[in-house]
Amino acid sequence: MGGKLRVGQVYRYASGKDQTESQVDGFPNFHHVTYSPGMKRALLERGINGMAKVVAADGVRRPAIFIRSSPWKAGTEQTPWHDVFDMDNGHIRYFGDHKAGLSVAPGTTTGNATLLDAFDSHRGHTPEARAKATPLLLFRSVSRNGQPKGYVEFCGLGVIERAERLVQWGGREHSTFVNYVYDIALLDLTAEDEQVTWEWIEARRDPNVNDADALQPAPKAWREWVKHGISALPRLRRRVARAKVSKVRDQRPVPGSSEYADLELIYKHFDGRKHDFEALASAVAARVFRGSGHSYIEGWLTRRSGDGGADFVGRIDLGSGLAGTSLVVLGQAKCVKLDSLVTAEQIARVVARLRRGWIGVYVTTGAYSEPAQTEMIEDQYPIVLINGSELVRELRAIARDDHGGDLTACVEHILAGQQTVITNRRPEEILLE
Structure with a gap:
């Protein structure tokens, strides 16, 4: 059984992907926290990492999508965009994975196709439809121990509010290309002490667990969103009380x-x-x-x-x-x-x-x-x-x-x-x- 992902906690994401050690280089081991016996590892190899869909008794669902933003890449030819992580106000603006020079349609790249599929599920009109919706678990790369790679901060649980196409600059020639950008609402995890239990994701990965039972270990805000829909997001959004005076x-x-x-x-x-x-x-x-x-x-x-x-x-x-x-x-x-x-x-x-x-x-x-x-x-x-x-x-x-x-x-x-x-x-x- 896995552990819990805590908002603001930095995890070691080592290339060896060893799941046995709880700590690596002085930080909680991501692969240990997300370990599920008999199941494939949770990965953050790409920016958008969709877990394989499972066929449960009441239909198909994707257990989760892991999103990783890499600020140290922002502005490069490979990643010309800059994602916005406003965790205090529960808002993330995340750019898809289309790039300059690709000949395929923007919505058909692996990451965009995965997020657009999730967006459809997030727009479900009934609690039953939203119970199948895919949770977004968001991370951003951070530097630790003098290294820009191999460490990620957990930023929370998200629901896609909006997806839009836009034109971006990119590539060696600074040519334009079309991509998708996603506005994501971070949900309030106060009731869980800012944590997401891995038990929930394991339940969603188990084809023997139906949607209703898989919902039971979910955070309270997610369950409320499933019950009431997008109209409930304003009261379910993460808010952090901060001192308003800036040094x-x-x-x-x-x-x-x-x-x-x-x-x-x-x-x-x-x-x-x-x-x-x-x-x-x-x-x-x-x-x-x-x-x-x-x-x-x-x-x-x-x-x-x-x-x-x-x-x-x-x-x-x-x-x-x-x-x-x-x-x-x-x-x-x-x-x-x-x-x-x-x-x-x-x-x-x-x-x-x-x-x-x-x-x-x-x-x-x-x-x-x-x-x-x-x-x-x-x-x-x-x-x-x-x-x-x-x-x-x-x-x-x-x-x-x-x-x-x-x-x-x-x-x-x-x-x-x-x-x-x-x-x-x-x-x-x-x-x-």
Whole structure:
């Protein structure tokens, strides 16, 4: 019998796949935890690893799919995409296994076909159909003992919420290709002390166990999802209570890192070029809002004088028709030295400009002081703060997705696109567009 997979625990995934030792190199042995007598090993050899389907008395089911993300490969010719693991908010965005140069259809590669099959099962309309649905067990590779390979962190149990086709850059020639991307909801495992018991997967692998009995050892959130369906996901999603005040050091890239070099390059490029940096900040804010699932419309940059404390204007659309509304977004952009701090007074000046139904966004190459963040939280300011680390991370993502990883080309494209949208229009006019 196997053991339990705990969220956040790092496991040794050794090439020898020895199942007898409980610990290897000071870490729990993945192959020991997932050992099932008389059954094939659970593997993480590829990004998407589907266990073989079994034929039970009440039909066919796949016991589980093991997903592994390898951040150290992200941005390479083989793996040009960057998966997103937002474990605190129960969201993972995972890219499929189609690659540049493949002649087969995107949905027919082994990994995509496996996940699309699971997606169909996750959209089951009845509890009986969802009882056959395939659980996703998610891992990401981490570095330990000076090695980038051979260690994986368990990230939780997932359900596919959405699958979509998109165009990506990749390959040696930076050509485009079509792939799938999957939005996955991580389920709350609080009732199980953040663990998934291997007994559940063993039950699903046993052809002598029917779907109802195989469901009994499942985590509570999975059973609730099977019973109620996708409408229950908002209350079943994993949420982690975190301190909302971020340390200054955590808002800055590590000196000497490539991210630090990129941020320094951005600062030097835009120092003294106020409007150019505002255009960059507007594009980054748009990506942040859209990345969290909002419909965001970029508006315009304000003129150099008389901007009233706002540098750019945007709009968030919520819902549609009578069941929708729109929010004005006022943006402030500050290109400052990397060791500079934005104060509570500076944030308050932006907030003072907000009217009812408006929100603010502040974008800087620096960081936000802890007192400024505390005041924002205590006074419940409706403002989004984007620091230097987040700024460069989003710009890198835009460069990767649209410019083959060329940060300079990305910046030039953003500036070229913003040349004609500098105006002194009133912010509320964006609600009329």
